[in-house]
Amino acid sequence: MLFYAFKTLSPASSPKPSSLLFSDLMLPVLSPMPSSHLHLLSPSSPKPLFRSFSSLRTPSQTPTSVNNYNHLIQMLCKRGNLKQALDLLPHEPSPTQRTYEALILACVQRNSPGSAAVVHRHLSDDGFDQDPFISTKLVGMYSHFNALDDARNVFDKTSQKTIFLWNALLRALAVGDEGEEALLLFRDMVLVGIELDSCSYSFALKACVALRSCEVSAFERVREIHGHALRHGFNSRVHVATTLVDCYAKLGCVSYARRLFDRMLARNVVSWSAMIACYAKSNNPFDALKLFEEMMVLEPDIVPNSVTMVSVLQACAGLAALGQGKIVHAYVLRRRLDSILSVVNALITMYVKCGTLVSARRVFDGMNGRRDVVSWNSMISGYGIHGFGTEAIQLYQEMLHDGIAPSTLTFLSILGACSHVKFVQQGKTLFESMIKEHGITPRAEHYACMVDLLGRAGQLDEAIKIIEEMRIEPGPTVWGSLLGACRIHGHVELAERACSHLFELEPMNAGNYVLLADIYAGAKMWEEMINVKKLVETRGLQKVPGCSWIEVNRKMYSFVSVDFMDTHTEELHALLVQIVREMKGKGYIPNTDVVLYDLDQDEKEQILLGHSEKLAVAFGLINCRRGEVIRITKNLRLCEDCHSVTKFISKFARREIIVRDVNRFHHFRDGFCSCSDYW
DNA sequence: ATAGGGTTAG
Structure with missing residues (x-):
């Protein structure tokens, strides 16, 4: 019996597979990215300082009008010269609301919690701590510093609570990953009878996604807020509807998200991007590209932006659609979106995952001076999954030399790279240095990498030792790595031990059962093999078809x-x-x-x-x-x-x-x- | 005055 099928990924109705082309993107295939296109990545020259500052600062030259100081402080803030603006503040007898607003904004932009405290003290002394406008700004500022207690304090102390102030705290809690707290606040808003606006709904929905600890309850809460929005006529507002699509998508309800998207009365570029991202993220890259194509055809007035293109490139990467990826690259260059770091990083990953490491490196090389940790990680992992362990380690060292601090993902990439080429000793050394030199606490995934590295190299005892000495619970990734190593080395007992955990932790993952059956077969333990297969049947599991x-x-x-x-x-x-x-x-x-x-x-x-x-x-x-x-x-x-x-x-x-x-x-x-x- | 979508690992 021969197993075989032929199908195209394009719509079944068309007799010939249609390409994913958009007339707008019909460009000659471009493979190398000319470095001249990357000139936008160079940092812009700094603007000159406020010229007359130093002369105005001396007491002998007191300005004739108070407004001069206010104006000056605001100008300095705008230029990002927070320190000089703060020095000026004590000389100003009556700063205005605008002045404090500028100062707060500057603290956020300069990322300076120390200055924030100074500004807060000054404005309290001036009685602005009861100004709801200023309070709203303060809550936003503290949210930026993730100082949620301070944010709540400001909120509590302000007696006149506007919807802006409520929303500001709601947002602060939602983005601060305090989903539970945010939803309690939202409930208060409803109970107190605050007239909600669409921002309130957006933030509350965002809070549900932040819950994540319990996806069932997150889903229930989204439904509740969805219902509330529906009853109050907010569900059709484009912001709220887009957030709803995104929420359901993030909770795994892809087809439901799509249904809401299809029913939206008006969609903008964010709505489309959210839906495209949903497909790209949920391993439906083809649907992502199809939707992108539809967007070009159906909505000629909506222009894709950098966020859209990042998702589209992700979809090309997922599909390994190199030809398509090159066309998207050309489009990105034409639209000058290559000035956006996240887009360039997505380009690197696209080329890596399409199997053209050389093109990925060319993009990476074209970024001189504008690489962030994501760019480095992408290129390092690229070398790793292509089996260039030495090059991956070399690039990692270049990254350190460039003064970029490695992240947890850097180590996942580099340890993975070591594993692919059996660099056991290098991997061990890097793992040590991760903890001792870079102060990164290993997560389950890092341990999984080490177990994979040691286990596949045949050092199963060492792999077990790693698991036993872990300070955190070994999750499915760790046991899965061990099981994979057991398959290579035909180690039945350890495989059984790994599976005793895996069948508990992820009972519906058919892959684990298949691996165990495979190991039993290798050991000619037919009866055990048949039992595992029966287990798959009784649990109604579907093998992922190759x-x-x-x-x-x-x-x-x-x-x-x-x-x-x-x-x-x-x-x-x-x-x-x-x-x-x-x-x-x-x-x-x-x-x-x-x-x-x-x-x-x-x-x-x-x-x-x-x-x-x-x-x-x-x-x-x-x-x-x-x-x-x-x-x-x-x-x-x-x-x-x-x-x-x-x-x-x-x-x-x-x-x-x-x-x-x-x-x-x-x-x-x-x-x-x-x-x-x-x- | 507050708002919605995106980048790297496995």
């Missing part, structure tokens, strides 16, 4: 394994049969161990032949131009048999084949893989 896809001429073709053949597939099948026949002549033995069904040898070989990755490779051989790299993406880990077949093909068809699996990239060339068969 799926591979390939982009040809900017169209996506995806392959999954099903149990019938049709006319599309015969050509691919025939090609694979021929390849395998040749390989067998050269000593290839199909690795039927990976097939966990009770079938005879021939049937098992047939199933191997139908693995989605082989079909995608065959499709690539037929449809990609000679000399062109065949790029394939797979949703799971590569199986051993596909790995060896692809190695063979790379040599005898003289094709370079790059496969992205769920963990890393494999570059096949001349019969070898960049992973050195360690993955």
